[in-house]
Amino acid sequence: MADTEFSLIYQQIAPCAGVRDDVLLGIGDDAAIVQPTTGQSIVVALDTLVSGRHFFPTCAPEDIAWKALAVNLSDLAAMGAVPKWALLSLSLPLENAQKGWIKRFMAGWQGLAQQYAVALIGGDTTRADQLAVSVTLIGEVSPGSAIQRSGAMPGDEIWLSGTIGDAGLALAQRYANQAVDDAVAMRLDRPTPRVNLGFSLRNLATAAIDISDGFLADLGHILKASGNLGARVEVDAMPFSPMVDAWQRQMSPLLPLTSGDDYELLFTAPIALHNRLNALSEELSVALTCVGRVLPSDQGMQLIKNGELLVIPQRQGFDHFASPAIMKTS
Amino acid sequence: MADTEFSLIYQQIAPCAGVRDDVLLGIGDDAAIVQPTTGQSIVVALDTLVSGRHFFPTCAPEDIAWKALAVNLSDLAAMGAVPKWALLSLSLPLENAQKGWIKRFMAGWQGLAQQYAVALIGGDTTRADQLAVSVTLIGEVSPGSAIQRSGAMPGDEIWLSGTIGDAGLALAQRYANQAVDDAVAMRLDRPTPRVNLGFSLRNLATAAIDISDGFLADLGHILKASGNLGARVEVDAMPFSPMVDAWQRQMSPLLPLTSGDDYELLFTAPIALHNRLNALSEELSVALTCVGRVLPSDQGMQLIKNGELLVIPQRQGFDHFASPAIMKTS
Numbered sequence: 333m334a335d336t337e338f339s340l341i342y343q344q345i346a347p348c349a350g351v352r353d354d355v356l357l358g359i360g361d362d363a364a365i366v367q368p369t370t371g372q373s374i375v376v377a378l379d380t381l382v383s384g385r386h387f388f389p390t391c392a393p394e395d396i397a398w399k400a401l402a403v404n405l406s407d408l409a410a411m412g413a414v415p416k417w418a419l420l421s422l423s424l425p426l427e428n429a430q431k432g433w434i435k436r437f438m439a440g441w442q443g444l445a446q447q448y449a450v451a452l453i454g455g456d457t458t459r460a461d462q463l464a465v466s467v468t469l470i471g472e473v474s475p476g477s478a479i480q481r482s483g484a485m486p487g488d489e490i491w492l493s494g495t496i497g498d499a500g501l502a503l504a505q506r507y508a509n510q511a512v513d514d515a516v517a518m519r520l521d522r523p524t525p526r527v528n529l530g531f532s533l534r535n536l537a538t539a540a541i542d543i544s545d546g547f548l549a550d551l552g553h554i555l556k557a558s559g560n561l562g563a564r565v566e567v568d569a570m571p572f573s574p575m576v577d578a579w580q581r582q583m584s585p586l587l588p589l590t591s592g593d594d595y596e597l598l599f600t601a602p603i604a605l606h607n608r609l610n611a612l613s614e615e616l617s618v619a620l621t622c623v624g625r626v627l628p629s630d631q632g633m634q635l636i637k638n639g640e641l642l643v644i645p646q647r648q649g650f651d652h653f654a655s656p657a658i659m660k661t662s
Numbered sequence: 663m664a665d666t667e668f669s670l671i672y673q674q675i676a677p678c679a680g681v682r683d684d685v686l687l688g689i690g691d692d693a694a695i696v697q698p699t700t701g702q703s704i705v706v707a708l709d710t711l712v713s714g715r716h717f718f719p720t721c722a723p724e725d726i727a728w729k730a731l732a733v734n735l736s737d738l739a740a741m742g743a744v745p746k747w748a749l750l751s752l753s754l755p756l757e758n759a760q761k762g763w764i765k766r767f768m769a770g771w772q773g774l775a776q777q778y779a780v781a782l783i784g785g786d787t788t789r790a791d792q793l794a795v796s797v798t799l800i801g802e803v804s805p806g807s808a809i810q811r812s813g814a815m816p817g818d819e820i821w822l823s824g825t826i827g828d829a830g831l832a833l834a835q836r837y838a839n840q841a842v843d844d845a846v847a848m849r850l851d852r853p854t855p856r857v858n859l860g861f862s863l864r865n866l867a868t869a870a871i872d873i874s875d876g877f878l879a880d881l882g883h884i885l886k887a888s889g890n891l892g893a894r895v896e897v898d899a900m901p902f903s904p905m906v907d908a909w910q911r912q913m914s915p916l917l918p919l920t921s922g923d924d925y926e927l928l929f930t931a932p933i934a935l936h937n938r939l940n941a942l943s944e945e946l947s948v949a950l951t952c953v954g955r956v957l958p959s960d961q962g963m964q965l966i967k968n969g970e971l972l973v974i975p976q977r978q979g980f981d982h983f984a985s986p987a988i989m990k991t992s
Contacts, residue, residue, distance in 0.1 A: 356703060360887070361811050362740040362871060363707035365803065368698050373686060376783065377693035378749040378798055382790045410692040419708040421751075421796050453706065460712045461792045466751050468708055468798040473695065481691050541692060557690070 344434040345420075348442050349452040352416065364453035366417050372472040377407035380421075383463035388506065393433050394440030395521040396465060401444050402523045404469035406542040406595040409530030412479040413471040417453045418445065420467055423460035448527055477534045479599070484539040484558035488600040490565065490624040491537075491609060493526050496547055497576035500591020504579075516575055523595035529618050533599055536609065540599035546592045548633065548644070554600065555626070555633070562631025565624035567642065585637060600626055674764040675750075678772050679782040682746065694783035696747050702802040707737035710751075713793035718836065723763050724770030725851040726795060731774050732853045734799035736872040736925040739860030742809040743801040747783045748775065750797055753790035778857055807864045809929070814869040814888035818930040820895065820954040821867075821939060823856050826877055827906035830921020834909075846905055853925035859948050863929055866939065870929035876920045878974070880928055882963065885956070888930075892961025895954035897972065915967060930956055 346359050357365040368374060381400050383389050401418065408415045420441075427433070445452065450469070498519035505512045526542070533540060539558055541550045547570075555561045567585050576588050601609060606622065613620035627634070635642040676689050687695040698704060711730050713719050731748065738745045750771075757763070775782065780799070828849035835842040836850075856872070863870060869888055871880045877900075885891045897915050906918050931939060936952065943950035957964070965972040 356805070357808065357810060362737040363705045363743065363801075365741070365808055366704050366706070367805065368704055370700060374696050374698055374704065374800075375693045376696070376747070376749060376798075376800065378751055378785050378796075380751045380753060380786045380788050380796065382753055382788055384791075385789055407692040411695070413693065417706070419706060419798060421708055421710040423710060423712055423794055455708050456710045456796075458710050458712055459715055460794065461714075462790055464753055464790065464794060466708075466710065466786075466796045468706075468749060469693075470704075470706065470800075471693075475686070475697065478687065478695055480687065 344431055345438055345452070348438040350442070350445055350450065352449065352451040355417065355451050355453055358451070358453050359455070364417070364419070366453060369472055371475070373475045373478065375408055375411050375413035375471045375473050375478065376468065377404045378466065378468045379403045379407065380464060380466040391521065393437040394443070397437045397440035398444050398522050400465040400467045401441060401450070401469070402525045402595060403544065404467045405444070405448060405525035405527055406523070406544070408469055408471045409525050409527045410479065410540045410542040410597060411473060412477060412530050412534035412540070413473040414531060415448050415450050415469055415471040415527065417470045418450050418467055420452060420455035421465070422455070422457045423462070423464040424457065425461060425463055426459070428463050429459065473534070479530070479533060479537050479540040481539050481541055481554050481557035484554050484561055484600040484626050485602070486561060486626050486628040487603060488538055488626040489603050489606060489622045490551065490563060490626060491599050491601060492547070492571055492596055492621050492623050493529055493618050494524070494594070494596040495571045495573045495576065495619070496543060496594045496596055497580065497588020497591055498573055499523065499593035500588055501576050501579050503591065503593070513575060515573070520593060523593065525595055526597045526618065529597055529616055532612055532616065533597070536605055537599040537601050540597055543594040543596050543598055544592050546590045547598065548589050550598050552633065554598070560629045562627030562629065562633065563624055564627055564634045564636060567635055567637040569621060569623045571619060571621040585642070674761060675768055675782070678768040680772070680775055680780065682779065682781040685747065685781050685783055688781070688783050689785070694747070694749070696783060699802055701805070703805045703808065705738055705741050705743035705801045705803050705808065706798065707734045708796065708798045709733045709737065710794060710796040721851065723767040724773070727767045727770035728774050728852050730795040730797045731771060731780070731799070732855045732925060733874065734797045735774070735778060735855035735857055736853070736874070738799055738801045739855050739857045740809065740870045740872040740927060741803060742807060742860050742864035742870070743803040744861060745778050745780050745799055745801040745857065747800045748780050748797055750782060750785035751795070752785070752787045753792070753794040754787065755791060755793055756789070758793050759789065803864070809860070809863060809867050809870040811869050811871055811884050811887035814884050814891055814930040814956050815932070816891060816956050816958040817933060818868055818956040819933050819936060819952045820881065820893060820956060821929050821931060822877070822901055822926055822951050822953050823859055823948050824854070824924070824926040825901045825903045825906065825949070826873060826924045826926055827910065827918020827921055828903055829853065829923035830918055831906050831909050833921065833923070843905060845903070850923060853923065855925055856927045856948065859927055859946055862942055862946060863927070866935055866942075867929040867931050870927055873924040873926050873928055874922050876922045877928065878919050878963065884928070884930065885963070890959045892957030892959065892963065893954055894957055894964045894966060897965055897967040899951065899953045901949060901951040915972070
């Protein structure tokens, strides 16, 4: 057979697949076979990144691969699941269907996949006019212990991991053709999925989501799924890095609350767990910040700054189809 | 939140998701959760179809959806697996991101998904310049009973389901702007995945693959995976529909052997099972034809027609990257 495509796949991708004992049949047959752990539930996420929309066309192949896997790891983290197996669909223009590009792409993939022992078990490689990367990530969770968006209760505290707004600042700087500081660029290009945190939050958090659309939009998803609950958010308590803090002081505190792509975990938990969550933060070396409280239903979203109510922007997150001209990176 | 995208997803897609008792959490959270059957292995396939490459830009949305699911069902069929859960990634140009288009697409999806009780549990919808549909299909198989490509043995018979070449004829006619007969058009646009046959072939077939690249290329995959075995194929025994038979008589018998997209099952089985496979054919009302024998390694692929050896074409199947200008439909 003519085997350029197969050469690409096998020579460049298969050796980077990673090894797991529970992979019974990996890349190379009609489908892959894995052996789930007896009694566990299967958790699956699928996210597609498209060039010019979710990442800049100039983005390094290593970063594209990292991010395509990271956003899916982040989805599983938000469920408290353990990631195990991935499938990769690469839609490649001719300039990307080259050994050098694939090699760099797979180096970025491996850099993150190995951290979480994720095995690449299959996928598809096709030609396309526009570069797109679609990742399906499969993991496991104990039945009933997955953290869903719908479990928040009035009175729960609202928590955030890490800092938010860094990716948004990097994106704003790139659009303005300004120099982008390495620290915020890394937050945009190589987000850190909070896998271990998510796993540790099982049976602690009442609801969780990862911040991809933006803090306000994603908090809105939790509140809506939990029965149209309200929330009171202390803007002065929001965890901003020094650069984002300077940015929001200069521009608007709403910017880091509405920019996406942070891939931090936003979760709710009973107030009785406050100290336990602070201890978990130290244990995992991941900053956890309490930023507000869940309110009873139909009380809306109240943003408090300096003791006063801020006006909530109508547009709390990104929408692909409502704003076709705006590039989004998640 | 601005929710055009979410409206698209929820209003048009979620109601078409289908219902299964083993779906613990479907569309709408960060990831989906399903409960596998205790003791079963998990089988996963991922295939992406890109407009202008895997289907004509004029293709009906119902047919695109059908085919995107069918090619994955066919992959699981080739393993002998039972399909259960699907995820769908839609990369949509603005003209496709419309309720009418999504509605028709989902009607095509449901038409096939309901036949096999496949539930849509999640996915992703993004804007793109080029229409692309990526489907991840997850199923189950008993440990050790999956049919792999690598199990063919010298002396095994080579079998084919249905007829081959119909999709290739339809494609050739469309390229030539000729009228395409409905019967062959259906074989190209709405292929029939051989799910029940594949399931029945567990513990009968020694190796199996579905015909996507073309008979010779796909037989080559089995022979290579089984230890570089050889094969003797009786071209006069090949199952052609009357239209394909006329086509190959006029043009070349190699055309239906090298055209892809048939999604029939090609499998090998011990000669002792010959009568049992004929009985299975009657039982399932699926034509099964013995077209040759597996030979010991390094005997190559021998095509016999009228008792004479045919010259084997160098190019036995399609390659996306070697032939970027040729549209392929699988």
